[in-house]
Amino acid sequence: LETMPGERTTIRELARLSGVSVGTVSRALNGYTDVSPETRERVIRLARELDYTPAAAARTLVTQRSHVIGVFLETGVGRPDLQHPFFHEVLVGFKDCIGSEGYDLLLFASERPGNGYGDHSYLKRCRHHNVDGAVLIGVSPEDEELRRLLRSELPCVGVDVELSGTCTGYVMSDNVAGAITAVRHLHGLGHRRIATITGLLDTKPGVDRLRGYREESQRLGLGYRDEYVAYGDYYFESGQSAARRLLALDEPPTAIFAASDMMAIGVIRAAAEAGLRIPGDLSVVGFDDIQIAQHMHPPLTTLAQDKPGLGVAAARALLRQVDGADTAEPVTLPVELVVRDSTATVGG
Amino acid sequence: LETMPGERTTIRELARLSGVSVGTVSRALNGYTDVSPETRERVIRLARELDYTPAAAARTLVTQRSHVIGVFLETGVGRPDLQHPFFHEVLVGFKDCIGSEGYDLLLFASERPGNGYGDHSYLKRCRHHNVDGAVLIGVSPEDEELRRLLRSELPCVGVDVELSGTCTGYVMSDNVAGAITAVRHLHGLGHRRIATITGLLDTKPGVDRLRGYREESQRLGLGYRDEYVAYGDYYFESGQSAARRLLALDEPPTAIFAASDMMAIGVIRAAAEAGLRIPGDLSVVGFDDIQIAQHMHPPLTTLAQDKPGLGVAAARALLRQVDGADTAEPVTLPVELVVRDSTATVGG
């Protein structure tokens, strides 16, 4: 009852050893009902003893289902968002959820897999590996190659990017509501001169957070001041320099809503340079709730995104498509205001 | 010259359309020399027009090479190291390097891929997908299942974990040297009462950083004080509470070497609580050089690990194995002292 050490145990081997045909083995292993209990038990036991595992390649070939989900996680210099640990945290949630459903993840790394046949486009790479679906993170929606993928019949889901296509959905935090909450929180503390530092405005989260800021400012009758909108790119440096400009204004803001925690940290730094105390002289609200946010000095008030939750939502949306759903509703997850010590009543 | 829209273009289709046999098409596409220039050109052009890509599954089946590298990135609660963005940064370097060599990454997510055949062990999961090699991140080397994988003939490489086995190597920063450098730096600034906060001592980096601290302390004649060694787990909270204990000592240290930046940030926080100024009253050195290290207040002096470099080194080591190398030397990468503002001359 032994096999060669280095050799892969095949279904044929199992058949030989258990004295039935390969067809029967396959049926037994795959839980078909039309196989006698004794046979099934014998086969399963043997499979366990020999530590048998089916060859995914063979199975994929015949069933045309790979049980693998493709992941495009763009980390190039063009899309620096990915240095952001944010996406990795989303990916963890995605992985856990999809894993529990029997799928593995293929992280696309090569533009010419197997060194063959020239550069691979999004769609080509998916087809090459026969992935059952794909999740797109940090991609730019304008890309023509990407549009071809979305036009195909392959289930896709975007994270933090508004994708539309045949079987395509996306997940995103409720950025507008988050920004509104931020402004309202500051307003509630008595602030009337509230500025914002935006994220990249070629990303939907960036645009939405700005929109929420504007809407709520207007609604609260704060009036719109062009000079109170500074443009950033989510990163520390842009937050710091934007804050410097803001604080140098004739009528500087008493509160700043930054569209990311990293920028908020930059704001705090700029405030320190200017000899301002947080939150005494300036209140700061961030966005994301990254890990160190709570460990800053002072701990940062921010809008917490449910990062693993976004991953789980993406996974669910994708699996629904894979299982043949015909609709692909975009899903929006709520964000939560976490009040810590970087905000206080105005002048307080 | 058209194919069905949703249908996959196969090599057979290519053969039909170009009027040659599938064998010839395969040879033409794979760059064999024994095919006439005209035929080759015709086939390649057709393949491009039809956006043909070979089915990885079929190819894997016959060649027994998948051009896929498996990734075990343990993110469970048991191994919380993975919340650490550190490993993700390593993974980026790994991915880029391995991608340029024509490989893609399979991120293992499911314990029962395809919902079949019971839970999969490390080895089983690798065999299932026929990966050409595997990289192990955040795993515990004691695991019996893991040892079975390492005993197999499958090329493996560990990151920050000392693995040994048939075709197994590992990559790691020079943690001992890093700790030595930290102590020497502080000693050079006049510090004589230097404490440390360790990382997890069931990880090699944790042990090595402590060893370096001890060795250099002894060498410099600082004497060994048991009370100057506090135990942490790499995370903020442990750094904070360890620092509180250290600072409450009768003869508190004037400098603390923390085995991670997160703990160093915890130290800074504890110092602030105690009314101590950094670096005036206490110097702090971290380890890792995580992104926010430079943006802290004060910017953190730390030992920078080359995270993408570790990934690249891991990739190279693994590919060497895949290509048939018989040796698997562990590789150690140097760390670099980055002096910022959290360290100063004693009492300065």
Next chain:
DNA sequence: TTGTAGGCGTTATCAT
């Protein structure tokens, strides 16, 4: 309930 056989898309080994 079980066996047989065809086929999934390639590559590789023969001939020719």
Next chain:
DNA sequence: ATGATAACGCCTACAA
């Protein structure tokens, strides 16, 4: 230089 043809490991009608 090219064309058959046999694998690769598995699933799934269809037959028995």
